[in-house]
Structure formats: structure tokens, C-alpha cells
Amino acid sequence: MAARRSAILNVMTATAQKAARSLVRDFGEVENLQVSRKGPADFVSSADMAAEKIIKTELKKARPDYGFLMEESGAAPGKDKDTRWVVDPLDGTTNFLHGVPHWAISIALEHGKEVVAAVVYDPVKDEMFMAEKGQGAFVNNKRMRVSGRSHLDAAMIATGMPFKGRASSPTYPQELERVSAEVAAVRRFGSAALDLAYVAMGRYDGFWEWHLSPWDTAAGMLLVTEAGGFVTEVGGGKNPIYGDSVLATNQILHTHLNKLIKPTVARAVKTVTKTASDKAA
Numbered sequence: 001m002a003a004r005r006s007a008i009l010n011v012m013t014a015t016a017q018k019a020a021r022s023l024v025r026d027f028g029e030v031e032n033l034q035v036s037r038k039g040p041a042d043f044v045s046s047a048d049m050a051a052e053k054i055i056k057t058e059l060k061k062a063r064p065d066y067g068f069l070m071e072e073s074g075a076a077p078g079k080d081k082d083t084r085w086v087v088d089p090l091d092g093t094t095n096f097l098h099g100v101p102h103w104a105i106s107i108a109l110e111h112g113k114e115v116v117a118a119v120v121y122d123p124v125k126d127e128m129f130m131a132e133k134g135q136g137a138f139v140n141n142k143r144m145r146v147s148g149r150s151h152l153d154a155a156m157i158a159t160g161m162p163f164k165g166r167a168s169s170p171t172y173p174q175e176l177e178r179v180s181a182e183v184a185a186v187r188r189f190g191s192a193a194l195d196l197a198y199v200a201m202g203r204y205d206g207f208w209e210w211h212l213s214p215w216d217t218a219a220g221m222l223l224v225t226e227a228g229g230f231v232t233e234v235g236g237g238k239n240p241i242y243g244d245s246v247l248a249t250n251q252i253l254h255t256h257l258n259k260l261i262k263p264t265v266a267r268a269v270k271t272v273t274k275t276a277s278d279k280a281a
């Protein structure tokens with residue numbers, strides 16, 4: 001089935017492509033970029049700033065009343081108080097600055113606290129991941145579905161290291177050890193937006209990370225749910241975009257992976273599983 005591109009997805013994909021042209025140029029000469037540090041492992045460069053400016057200009061031109069929540073310039077409410085763009089102009093800055101070709105632009109549209117449209121674009125591989133609420137998820141012109149793997153010992157699971165330092169996630173080393181012991185492979189590629197897109201596409205069977213921000217997860221989360229997957233917080237909490245963690249999986253592995261990451265929440269996991277299968281039924 002071909003992708004259904006509504007007017008809003010056209011705006012979002014065109015904007016992502018325009019920002020991508022600037023990023024690709026900068027990627028070709030990373031040594032000339034101005035770089036500063038926002039936290040122990042949180043960098044920002046002139047490439048991030050240039051891309052963010054392009055995105056803001058384009059989206060404002062197309063929908064003047066919508067507000068913004070952007071990684072580098074923060075929140076800017078619009079006339080329309082219910083609708084805003086949640087944007088990461090460059091997800092995977094550390095990869096980008098090291099010349100590693102794995103990074104993306106992430107744009108989500110939030111309406112009434114719900115994400116209704118999402119675009120994650122990887123210009124290096126020319127993969128445009130997109131979704132609209134209730135309309136399914138697509139990569140370029142192809143429909144995306146989460147994987148059907150049902151056994152952890154065959155699963156590839158992605159994760160992110162706690163980027164705020166070990167102290168922020170003291171349980172992470174044990175989580176990683178437990179998961180690594182049970183699954184076929186663990187991957188850590190450094191772009192949460194692409195990690196989620198890859199779960200949506202069925203490349204990964206699951207992904208978890210702590211302390212991400214809304215601009216890292218808002219678009220990717222809709223990709224996963226529209227591709228038939230589940231996204232919660234670790235432990236089953238229902239607010240992965242604004243909560244302290246995200247756990248995204250295919251239909252089948254959510255309970256198993258949740259239990260492995262956080263064995264003390266087996267009860268909460270049962271509730272989530274029931275809700276999820278109720279929805280699927």
C-alpha cells in the first residue's frame with residue numbers, strides 16, 4: 001500500500017527535507033562547526049541550530065498559529081493553545097559530530113496533548129518514516145509493521161546509555177546485564193528517534209531508554225503505535241513522552257521485556273498487557 005500523504009504530512013516531510021539539505025552540507029565538513037556542551041554528554045553545534053531555524057521558519061510559514069517545543073530554543077506557545085510542533089532538529093548529534101552516518105530529524109505534531117502526526121527523516125539512508133493517528137505508519141511509500149518475533153532469544157533489542165551519567169540511572173547496568181543474557185542481540189546506535197522508527201519497521205523487536213526528552217520520543221512513539229506496537233514507560237506507566245523512560249516493543253514482547261528490565265513491576269505489567277490485548281482484539 002502506498003503512503004497516504006495528507007497536507008500536514010506534506011508540510012512536515014518538505015520541512016524535514018529542507019533541514020536535511022543544510023545538515024547534509026554540514027555533515028560534509030564537521031570539522032568547521034562550532035560545538036558547545038550542554039551537559040556531560042550533550043553537545044550542540046551550529047548544524048543543530050541552523051536546522052532548527054529552518055524547521056521553525058518553514059512550519060511557521062505553513063501553520064502560523066501553532067506553537068513549538070524545540071530542543072534548542074525551548075517552548076514558544078502559539079495563538080492556537082492546543083496545537084504545537086515538538087521538534088528535534090538533529091537527533092544523534094554525537095554521531096553527527098563524529099562523522100557517524102546515523103542521525104535524523106524528528107518532527108511531531110501534538111494536538112490536545114496527543115501526537116497526531118509524526119515524521120522522522122534519515123537523510124543519509126533517505127528513509128522518511130511517517131505516521132498519522134489512525135492512518136498507519138510508512139517508510140517512504142511502504143507500510144511499516146512491527147516485528148512478529150515472539151521469543152526473546154531471537155530478539156534484537158536497542159537501548160541508550162544514560163546520557164546524564166550513571167548516577168541518573170543506577171539500575172541501568174543490571175538492566176543491561178539481564179536483557180543481554182536473554183536476547184539474541186543488544187544494539188546502541190545513538191539516535192532515539194531512529195531506534196523507535198526501527199521498532200516500527202520491525203528491524204528491532206524492542207527499545208528502552210531512560211530520561212529522554214519529548215522531542216526525542218514524540219514522533220517515534222506514534223510511528224511505533226501506528227505500526228502496531230506498544231509504547232509505555234518502563235514499568236508500564238502510560239506517559240512515555242513526558243515520563244522518565246520509554247519502552248517500545250512489538251505486540252508480543254512487551255510483558256517479557258518489561259519484566260526483565262524491571263522485575264519488581266510484574267503486577268503493573270499484567271495490567272498493561274490486558275489493556276494492550278484488549279485494544280488489539
Ligand code: IPD
Pocket residue numbers: 042043071088090091092093094160161163189190191192193209211212216
Ligand atoms: C540523543 C539521542 C541519543 C540518546 C540521548 C539523546 P540528541 O539526542 O537520541 O540516542 O541516547 O539521550 O539526548 O541530543 O542527539 O538530540
Ligand code: CA
Pocket residue numbers: 042043044071093
Ligand atoms: Ca541534544
Ligand code: CA
Pocket residue numbers: 088090091092192215216
Ligand atoms: Ca534527541
Ligand code: CA
Pocket residue numbers: 048071088089090091092093
Ligand atoms: Ca537534538
